[in-house]
Amino acid sequence: MIFLFVYGFIGWTGYVSLSNWNSLVPDWSFAGVKNYLYLFHDFRFQADLRNTLVFTVLFIAAVIVLGQLLAILLDQKLRGESLFRNIFFFPMALSFVVTGVVWQWLFNPSTGVNLFLKPLGLDGKWYTDTNILFGFHWGKIEFGIPVAIIAVVVAAVWQMTGFAVAMYLAGLRAIPDEVREAARMDGATEFQLYWKIILPLLRPITVSVIIIMAHISLKIFDLIYAMTGPGANFVTDVPGVYMFETTFRGNYYANGAAIAMVMLLSVAIFIVPYLISSRKGGS
Amino acid sequence: MARSVWARPFLYALAVAMSVFFLMPVYVMVITSLKPLDEVTLADMWKLPSTIDWSSYATAFDKLAPNFWNSLLLVVPATLLSALLGALNGYVLSKWKFKGVDTLFTLILFGMFIPYQSILIPLIQFLREIGLYNTIPGLVFVHVVYGIPITTLMFRNFYAAIPDEMIESAKIDGAGFVRIFRYIMLPLSITGFVVVAIWQFTNIWNEFLFAVTITTSDKQPIMVALQNLSGSQIVQWNVQMAGALLAALPTLLVYIFLGKYFVRGLLAGSVKG
Numbered sequence: 001m002i003f004l005f006v007y008g009f010i011g012w013t014g015y016v017s018l019s020n021w022n023s024l025v026p027d028w029s030f031a032g033v034k035n036y037l038y039l040f041h042d043f044r045f046q047a048d049l050r051n052t053l054v055f056t057v058l059f060i061a062a063v064i065v066l067g068q069l070l071a072i073l074l075d076q077k078l079r080g081e082s083l084f085r086n087i088f089f090f091p092m093a094l095s096f097v098v099t100g101v102v103w104q105w106l107f108n109p110s111t112g113v114n115l116f117l118k119p120l121g122l123d124g125k126w127y128t129d130t131n132i133l134f135g136f137h138w139g140k141i142e143f144g145i146p147v148a149i150i151a152v153v154v155a156a157v158w159q160m161t162g163f164a165v166a167m168y169l170a171g172l173r174a175i176p177d178e179v180r181e182a183a184r185m186d187g188a189t190e191f192q193l194y195w196k197i198i199l200p201l202l203r204p205i206t207v208s209v210i211i212i213m214a215h216i217s218l219k220i221f222d223l224i225y226a227m228t229g230p231g232a233n234f235v236t237d238v239p240g241v242y243m244f245e246t247t248f249r250g251n252y253y254a255n256g257a258a259i260a261m262v263m264l265l266s267v268a269i270f271i272v273p274y275l276i277s278s279r280k281g282g283s
Numbered sequence: 284m285a286r287s288v289w290a291r292p293f294l295y296a297l298a299v300a301m302s303v304f305f306l307m308p309v310y311v312m313v314i315t316s317l318k319p320l321d322e323v324t325l326a327d328m329w330k331l332p333s334t335i336d337w338s339s340y341a342t343a344f345d346k347l348a349p350n351f352w353n354s355l356l357l358v359v360p361a362t363l364l365s366a367l368l369g370a371l372n373g374y375v376l377s378k379w380k381f382k383g384v385d386t387l388f389t390l391i392l393f394g395m396f397i398p399y400q401s402i403l404i405p406l407i408q409f410l411r412e413i414g415l416y417n418t419i420p421g422l423v424f425v426h427v428v429y430g431i432p433i434t435t436l437m438f439r440n441f442y443a444a445i446p447d448e449m450i451e452s453a454k455i456d457g458a459g460f461v462r463i464f465r466y467i468m469l470p471l472s473i474t475g476f477v478v479v480a481i482w483q484f485t486n487i488w489n490e491f492l493f494a495v496t497i498t499t500s501d502k503q504p505i506m507v508a509l510q511n512l513s514g515s516q517i518v519q520w521n522v523q524m525a526g527a528l529l530a531a532l533p534t535l536l537v538y539i540f541l542g543k544y545f546v547r548g549l550l551a552g553s554v555k556g
Contacts, residue, residue: 005428006394009402009409016404070301076294086542087302093538093545095489097506098531101513102308105315105520158305166546190290219398222491226510240492243400248496253404260400271396275389 010264017257024251035258045259046141047234048242052266054145055153055238056217062157063213064206067164072194074165075172085169089162096159100226103155146235152224159223160216164209171205172198211274218266239263316340316525323521339519343512343526349501350508351529354488356419357504361426362483366476368427369434374468376435377442378450379460388439395432399492410497417498425497426487433486434479437551441475442468474544481541482548485534505530 020031039045070088074081091099175198183193221240230237230245239259247256315323316339318332376388406425407416415421445468453463494504503511509530512523538545 002391002394002428002431005406006397006402007390009405010397012405013401013403073294073298073301078294078298080298084298084302087305089542089546090535090538091305092549093485093534094531095491095506095534097489097491097510098527099308101509101523101527102312104513105524106308106311158308163549166549170550215396219400221400222506225491226513240398240400244492244496247404256400257404260398260403263398264401267396267398271393275392 013257013260016254017261019254019257021253021257022251022255023253026253031254035254036262038255039258039262043141044230044234044237044242045239048237048239050141050143051146051149051234051236052218052238054149055156055220056214058145058150058153059156059160059217060210060213062153063161063164064209066157066161067168067209068199068202068206070161070165071168071172072198074169085165088165091159092162094159096220096222097226099155099159100223100228103151103158104227107151107154148228148231148235152227152236155227156217156220156223160213163212167205167209168202171202175201207274211270214270215267218270219263312524312528315521316343316528318521320519320521323519336521339521339525340529342519342522343529346512346522347505347508347526347529350503350505353419353498353502354504354506357422357426358484358487361423361430361487362480364423364427365430365434365483366479368431369438369479370469370472370475371464372431372435373438373440373442374464377439378445378447378463378468388435391432391435393432394429395436399429403492403496407496417502419498419502422493422497422504425493426483426490429493430483430487434483437479437482437548438472438475440551441472441478445471477541478544478548478551481537481544484537485545488534 015028017035018031018033020027020029020034022035074085074088078084179197179201180193183197188196219240220238221244224236224238225241225244228236230241239262243256243259243263246252246259311329314329314331317335317337319334319336319338322332372391376384410416410421410425415424449467450463453467458466488504489506490504491506491510494507495510498504498507509526512526
């Protein structure tokens with residue numbers, strides 16, 4: 001059954017993406033790669049690719065850095081550790097839609113966090129900002145870091161960091177105390193201990209975190225849909241949102257299917273090697 | 284431990300500062316939801332309400348209650364069914380070794396990572412064909428099918444810890460596939476079921492993509508209704524925040540009371556088996 005619903009339907013979607021079905025009425029005639037060509041010349045899709053790339057890189061980097069920092073912090077045998085841990089973890093129990101709604105209010109351009117930042121001379125427009133940092137022309141779009149994306153990254157990091165903390169914490173707990181003792185005996189400072197010994201030992205976990213966060217970020221949809229939508233000039237648009245709107249609001253089924261196939265491919269690039277290698281290492 | 288005197292206070296300060304960052308949205312959510320509409324202005328966003336006003340909860344509840352009920356009707360059967368199927372699958376894949384079992388397992392696992400956009404168009408056509416489009420049972424069906432990979436993974440990892448000898452000796456005593464599952468595996472799986480059920484409950488409750496594409500208006504689960512609240516005319520932020528809190532409440536309660544199992548599920552679903 002899984003095979004029909006996963007692989008069969010992927011194949012079906014793949015076929016739709018090669019067809020002429022761009023209206024309400026299914027049209028199964030073969031169109032070749034027309035829909036893909038259209039996408040890659042499309043301003044909106046080029047913007048989506050840029051946004052996804054920027055979002056994924058910033059999001060993963062922030063989650064890893066913050067995740068390691070907080071996990072090590074929790075590993076210091078602080079009083080109230082379980083309280084702190086619960087505070088760092090709870091956003092994971094929330095829906096991306098809830099997160100989006102709340103952060104949309106927090107990042108409201110004329111209020112929210114800006115009330116704190118204004119005295120510092122910063123006046124962010126956040127997700128309504130259409131500026132692109134470090135921009136240069138690429139295809140039809142300006143490539144660079146859209147300012148508006150940063151707001152979405154903050155919200156996503158807020159929600160998903162707990163995941164990385166939990167994984168790193170499990171990793172830290174698995175490192176035997178003797179390792180630390182030995183390093184301290186050799187005169188290593190706490191900083192050296194973590195930087196030179198513990199962090200390298202956590203590297204396999206970082207690989208897992210990267211893979212898991214990457215597949216979340218490459219297919220992200222609900223957070224952005226609830227928080228910002230495509231944004232002016234598509235500064236916060238991603239393939240997930242484009243696919244939804246073009247397919248289910250615009251009835252361009254073949255184009256939507258093509259976007260979905262591109263998304264699937266981008267996720268598969270990360271997941272397939274990971275699954276194969278964990279099969280080999282695991283059994 | 285050789286530590287300078289300021290190290291500890293610094294660590295606490297850092298932990299508290301991070302906690303403030305994580306709790307800030309909750310603070311804003313709660314105070315905004317308790318304000319009357321005229322106090323919900325951009326300038327007063329961080330201030331406490333002058334009086335506690337529950338009216339936005341009443342409004343939000345009126346609007347969201349039917350969808351809340353839809354979500355319950357969806358999440359309970361979907362969680363139970365997907366957990367049961369996951370237990371069966373996990374049992375077969377971990378204890379009944381046959382040729383190609385690892386490849387089969389890997390192929391199933393891939394199903395949990397795919398972007399669901401890539402199966403959505405055929406899925407909707409299929410649901411229309413069998414008459415389940417825009418129904419809660421249709422959504423239950425979808426969540427059960429696409430929940431199988433993750434629940435299978437979790438149960439397989441869980442069962443890997445049960446010694447094979449137990450199964451072997453049961454087989455020698457003449458117990459078959461069903462009897463072993465019913466009388467040995469299931470009683471040992473209580474923790475596994477709790478972990479998987481919590482995980483599935485949270486995921487299905489929070490899910491949005493299937494919900495928004497497979498159901499319309501009065502059949503929609505809570506998350507879609509919440510999203511629609513913000514889409515309608517002028518956004519009443521106090522109602523919006525009250526709605527978000529109501530929508531988040533079930534999963535938050537589960538997390539508060541069963542957080543330990545929630546984190547176990549999270550690790551079980553991410554660390555390879």
